[in-house]
Amino acid sequence: KAGVTQTPRYLIKTRGQQVTLSCSPISGHRSVSWYQQTPGQGLQFLFEYFSETQRNKGNFPGRFSGRQFSNSRSEMNVSTLELGDSALYLCASSLGGAPPQETQYFGPGTRLLVL
Amino acid sequence: QKEVEQDPGPLSVPEGAIVSLNCTYSNSAFQYFMWYRQYSRKGPELLMYTYSSGNKEDGRFTAQVDKSSKYISLFIRDSQPSDSATYLCAMSDRGSTLGRLYFGRGTQLTVWP
Numbered sequence: 001k002a003g004v005t006q007t008p009r010y011l012i013k014t015r016g017q018q019v020t021l022s023c024s025p026i027s028g029h030r031s032v033s034w035y036q037q038t039p040g041q042g043l044q045f046l047f048e049y050f051s052e053t054q055r056n057k058g059n060f061p062g063r064f065s066g067r068q069f070s071n072s073r074s075e076m077n078v079s080t081l082e083l084g085d086s087a088l089y090l091c092a093s094s095l096g097g098a099p100p101q102e103t104q105y106f107g108p109g110t111r112l113l114v115l
Numbered sequence: 116q117k118e119v120e121q122d123p124g125p126l127s128v129p130e131g132a133i134v135s136l137n138c139t140y141s142n143s144a145f146q147y148f149m150w151y152r153q154y155s156r157k158g159p160e161l162l163m164y165t166y167s168s169g170n171k172e173d174g175r176f177t178a179q180v181d182k183s184s185k186y187i188s189l190f191i192r193d194s195q196p197s198d199s200a201t202y203l204c205a206m207s208d209r210g211s212t213l214g215r216l217y218f219g220r221g222t223q224l225t226v227w228p
Binding site: 004031033035042043045048049050055056058090092094096102103104105106107108109111 | 147149151156157158159160161164203205207213214215216217218219220221
C-alpha cells in the first residue's frame with residue numbers, strides 16, 4: 001500500500017506571496033492532519049480534516065487554511081507569507097477512528113523557504 | 116510550560132549500547148502514546164504506540180508508560196548506527212482533540228560504530 005505523499009517536496013517563495021501544499025493520504029484513510037515543524041518549536045498542529053470537515057484547529061493565524069476533497073486528498077494554503085513561515089510542513093493520515101485506527105502515518109513533508 | 120517535555124540531547128552512544136529516551140507530560144487526559152523516529156530530511160516514522168500503562172515490546176524496542184508519574188520511555192537494545200535519528204514522543208487525549216497529536220521536541224541520537 002502506498003504511503004502518504006506530499007507535493008511539492010521543496011518550495012521557495014518570497015514574503016507576501018501565497019502557497020498551496022498538497023497531501024494524498026494512504027488509501028482508505030479519511031483523516032488528514034497537518035503540522036508545522038521548525039527547529040525552535042518542534043512539531044505544531046495546524047488542523048485536521050475528516051470526511052471533508054475540519055474537526056480540529058491549532059493555534060495558528062487565519063493566514064493558514066486548509067481543505068479536504070471527497071477523495072480524502074487535502075490541501076493547505078498559506079497566504080501573505082512571512083519569513084517565520086519557513087518550515088517543514090508535514091501531513092499525516094489515519095483511519096480516523098478509535099485507537100489504534102487513529103494512529104497517524106506521516107508523509108515526507110514539504111520544505112518551504114520564505115525569502 | 117509545554118504539555119510534553121523531552122530532552123533534546125544530543126545523545127551519543129557506541130554501537131551495542133542500551134539507549135533510554137524519555138518524555139514527561141502534564142495533561143492527565145493523555146491516554147494514547149506513540150514514539151516516532153525521524154531521519155534527517157524525512158517525515159516521522161511510527162515506531163510504537165500504546166494506550167495503557169506498562170511495557171510493550173517490539174524487537175529491540177520497548178515502550179514503557181507510567182501514567183501515575185506522567186512519564187513515558189523508549190528503550191533501544193543492541194543499538195545500531197542505523198538507529199541514528201531524532202526520536203519524537205507523541206500523545207493524544209482522544210477527547211475534543213481528535214486528530215491532534217502533542218509532540219515532544221525530539222531527542223537526537225547518534226550511534227557510532
